[in-house]
Amino acid sequence: xxxxxxxGGGLVQPGGSLxxxxxASGFIFKNYALNWVxxxxxxxxxxxxxxxxxxxxxxxxxxxxxxxxxxxDNAKNLLFLQMESLRADDTAVYYCVRDSGTSYGDGxxxxxxxxxxxxx
Amino acid sequence: xxxxxxxxxxxxxxxPASISCRSSQSLVYSDGNTYLNWFQHRPxxxxxxxxxxxxxxxxxxxxxxxxxxxxxxxTLKISAVEAEDVGLYYCMQGxxxxxxxxxxxxxxxxx
Numbered sequence: 654x655x656x657x658x659x660x661g662g663g664l665v666q667p668g669g670s671l672x673x674x675x676x677a678s679g680f681i682f683k684n685y686a687l688n689w690v691x692x693x694x695x696x697x698x699x700x701x702x703x704x705x706x707x708x709x710x711x712x713x714x715x716x717x718x719x720x721x722x723x724x725x726d727n728a729k730n731l732l733f734l735q736m737e738s739l740r741a742d743d744t745a746v747y748y749c750v751r752d753s754g755t756s757y758g759d760g761x762x763x764x765x766x767x768x769x770x771x772x773x
Numbered sequence: 774x775x776x777x778x779x780x781x782x783x784x785x786x787x788x789p790a791s792i793s794c795r796s797s798q799s800l801v802y803s804d805g806n807t808y809l810n811w812f813q814h815r816p817x818x819x820x821x822x823x824x825x826x827x828x829x830x831x832x833x834x835x836x837x838x839x840x841x842x843x844x845x846x847x848t849l850k851i852s853a854v855e856a857e858d859v860g861l862y863y864c865m866q867g868x869x870x871x872x873x874x875x876x877x878x879x880x881x882x883x884x
Binding site: 692714715766 | 804806808810812814819820821822825826829831861863865867870871872873874875876877878
């Protein structure tokens with residue numbers, strides 16, 4: 654059974670930093686691309702970032718470029734999102750999401766999410 | 774840009790429901806596939822994919838859910854709404870990215 658378990662969320666002050674992680678199991682981690690998608694109260698679901706199976710290709714939504722860094726550890730089946738210069742509008746539940754290639758498309762599996770709150 | 778309509782849907786139990794999703798550009802990718810997905814987000818749960826590549830139902834998804842459409846216009850249909858279908862529904866395109874883009878979401882409630 655595919656499992657994605659996020660952790661590391663919490664309360665952080667504006668301008669602060671936080672790294673959230675996602676522990677994966679139930680599939681061959683190094684074979685799949687992954688994403689971070691967030692849910693905000695006002696904007697619904699937003700795709701945040703993508704990393705390829707090897708980690709060699711990464712992409713970000715415009716509003717987090719230069720502030721967020723996605724990376725993965727294929728030896729430990731872990732995905733990370735390092736977030737810096739956090740703003741109030743980064744407040745959201747962050748989900749780890751696995752893609753399934755061109756045959757089965759994007760967003761097949763989701764974790765339970767971790768809440769990041771940016772507030773003073 | 775992905776535009777959903779309606780944004781709010783109040784449906785009687787057992788009646789059909791339909792959600793539209795329109796893209797500002799054709800979602801047909803160079804490999805011939807159209808990477809348009811539908812997701813359900815029920816209260817207190819993680820989002821769940823229902824449909825991938827326009828019309829393919831995910832494993833375990835009830836057959837009352839169906840997806841259709843092509844090019845720029847897509848539809849999610851629920852043939853007979855059940856109480857457990859209450860929640861938000863999103864379309865998402867993965868054909869031309871970054872960014873992968875979601876629609877605004879459609880809230881489904883029982884009348």
